[in-house]
Amino acid sequence: MTLSWEVRFKTTLRSLFLQGAWNFDRMQNVGWAFCFEPALRALYPDPARRAAALKRHLELFNTHPYMAGYILGAALKAEAEAAGGAEDGEERVARIKSSLAPALAAVGDAFFWATLRPASALLGVAWLWLAPHPLHLAAPLVFLAAYNLPGLWLRMHSIQVGYEKGEGVAMHVAALRLPAATEGLRMAALVLVGAVAGCLARVGHPETGARVPIVDNFLFLGAGLSMLLLLRLAVRPVVLLVLCTLGALILAMAIPG
Amino acid sequence: MSPLVLLILSALGGLLGLDSTGALQVMVSRPLVVGGITGLVLGCLAGAAESGAATGLAAGGLVELLWIGGLPVGSVVPPDGVSAAMTAAAAAVLLRNGGAGEAAAAIGVLASIPVGALGARAEVIQRLLTARLSARAECAVERGEAVSVGGLLAAALGLAWLRGVLVCALCLGLGIPALGWILGHLPLDGVRALKWCFWLFWLLGLAVAADHFWERRGLKYAAGLALVLAILGTQYDVSQQMILSLAVAGAAAAGLWRWAHALRGEE
Numbered sequence: 245m246t247l248s249w250e251v252r253f254k255t256t257l258r259s260l261f262l263q264g265a266w267n268f269d270r271m272q273n274v275g276w277a278f279c280f281e282p283a284l285r286a287l288y289p290d291p292a293r294r295a296a297a298l299k300r301h302l303e304l305f306n307t308h309p310y311m312a313g314y315i316l317g318a319a320l321k322a323e324a325e326a327a328g329g330a331e332d333g334e335e336r337v338a339r340i341k342s343s344l345a346p347a348l349a350a351v352g353d354a355f356f357w358a359t360l361r362p363a364s365a366l367l368g369v370a371w372l373w374l375a376p377h378p379l380h381l382a383a384p385l386v387f388l389a390a391y392n393l394p395g396l397w398l399r400m401h402s403i404q405v406g407y408e409k410g411e412g413v414a415m416h417v418a419a420l421r422l423p424a425a426t427e428g429l430r431m432a433a434l435v436l437v438g439a440v441a442g443c444l445a446r447v448g449h450p451e452t453g454a455r456v457p458i459v460d461n462f463l464f465l466g467a468g469l470s471m472l473l474l475l476r477l478a479v480r481p482v483v484l485l486v487l488c489t490l491g492a493l494i495l496a497m498a499i500p501g
Numbered sequence: 502m503s504p505l506v507l508l509i510l511s512a513l514g515g516l517l518g519l520d521s522t523g524a525l526q527v528m529v530s531r532p533l534v535v536g537g538i539t540g541l542v543l544g545c546l547a548g549a550a551e552s553g554a555a556t557g558l559a560a561g562g563l564v565e566l567l568w569i570g571g572l573p574v575g576s577v578v579p580p581d582g583v584s585a586a587m588t589a590a591a592a593a594v595l596l597r598n599g600g601a602g603e604a605a606a607a608i609g610v611l612a613s614i615p616v617g618a619l620g621a622r623a624e625v626i627q628r629l630l631t632a633r634l635s636a637r638a639e640c641a642v643e644r645g646e647a648v649s650v651g652g653l654l655a656a657a658l659g660l661a662w663l664r665g666v667l668v669c670a671l672c673l674g675l676g677i678p679a680l681g682w683i684l685g686h687l688p689l690d691g692v693r694a695l696k697w698c699f700w701l702f703w704l705l706g707l708a709v710a711a712d713h714f715w716e717r718r719g720l721k722y723a724a725g726l727a728l729v730l731a732i733l734g735t736q737y738d739v740s741q742q743m744i745l746s747l748a749v750a751g752a753a754a755a756g757l758w759r760w761a762h763a764l765r766g767e768e
Contacts, residue, residue, distance in 0.1 A: 278650045369706075434722075435719060
């Protein structure tokens with residue numbers, strides 16, 4: 245049996261709600277079942293068989309939401325074969341879910357959560373500080389575009405790729421060479437941090453135009469490097485935030501205004 | 502803040518909060534975006550949309566940097582960026598009168614830390630309640646009853662929206678008047694210290710970002726570009742467009758070089 249383009253498209257749209265009912269017990273199980281519902285309706289006209297299949301798909305599942313499309317596509321193909329009477333079809337669906345989910349979660353977490361999202365956010369922040377007025381107000385749009393162009397592209401086509409490649413979808417993901425892209429993005433982001441730090445003293449507050457009240461630019465950069473050193477020594481940002489506040493209060497009381 | 506504005510912002514916060522986990526995840530729930538939207542809404546109501554948006558963005562961008570390393574990996578619930586950024590931006594916009602712009606933003610950012618933690622706690626409770634919904638559905642399937650998975654998902658999303666609304670309403674409704682009172686009763690030295698804090702927090706935010714992307718090889722390029730731009734920016738009359746172009750081009754060149762190097766290494 246095969247699944248129509250329409251069913252796969254519905255699954256793709258529904259995959260945007262994969263984490264809609266995320267819970268600590270079964271994690272993405274309800275979202276997964278929600279994504280699979282159109283396929284189950286198409287594959288199992290008999291309500292009893294459909295209910296049995298739904299029960300299987302309500303089991304624990306968790307992966308990176310952006311990479312889930314590959315698993316959904318491969319599982320759709322296996323489910324269609326199972327519905328057509330293929331031997332060990334149901335076991336194959338379970339195997340696809342359990343083998344691909346952790347591997348793709350690791351790839352997705354490292355690329356999307358730990359790299360692309362913060363790097364895009366940093367680009368947005370850099371735009372806010374460095375772009376000429378009033379273009380600087382487009383900072384959130386710059387962030388959203390930088391993040392969502394690759395993200396949405398992957399989410400929109402991954403189910404189709406998974407459906408075509410089946411269990412071999414892992415090879416396709418490996419061919420994307422996301423770890424290399426991760427390294428490149430991290431380097432670009434780190435250099436961008438330096439650029440914003442170098443400019444911060446000059447550009448002034450986005451709204452008031454006020455300059456950094458510390459006259460010496462290099463003293464300012466030195467303070468930033470000291471904070472970085474403390475963070476590298478595993479001091480938590482919240483602790484540094486409190487220390488900054490206390491230090492500023494003491495300085496303000498010591499230096500007459 | 503009038504009750505109507507509080508209602509609008511809370512409903513908006515609940516809606517934007519859905520994006521953080523439950524729906525779409527296109528990142529409109531990130532502090533940079535939430536700060537900008539909050540500032541725009543409050544600015545529009547005060548007849549100063551552009552300055553409101555810029556102030557909200559400055560506060561939201563700062564919260565974004567400070568929490569740049571908070572990752573929703575596995576069952577980890579990071580601090581709630583929506584309520585935190587909304588509180589910081591609202592404080593920055595509503596309390597900025599009398600030339601206390603940076604001080605208001607700084608006190609808003611300080612308040613966003615406990616607000617974010619409270620939001621995360623509320624999300625844990627919401628996820629525990631969602632687990633009950635899921636367990637009920639499984640029992641119904643066991644018994645052979647028809648289960649609407651879509652309905653279940655909608656109920657879970659409704660719960661998440663309600664959580665977001667309640668947290669935002671609580672933090673904005675109680676937090677902003679409290680912060681206003683504190684700012685109004687601070688001695689002048691305290692206000693001056695908060696103004697300094699605003700800039701120190703930006704430095705800290707950048708340090709947090711550098712720590713997140715830490716790579717020994719990249720540090721010399723980052724420091725080099727910082728130095729070049731600091732000298733260009735302060736010693737020469739370089740245009741803002743040129744500064745932006747240099748920053749983006751430097752970052753892109755370093756990233757491409759590293760990417761190519763990594764690809765060669767893989768081969």
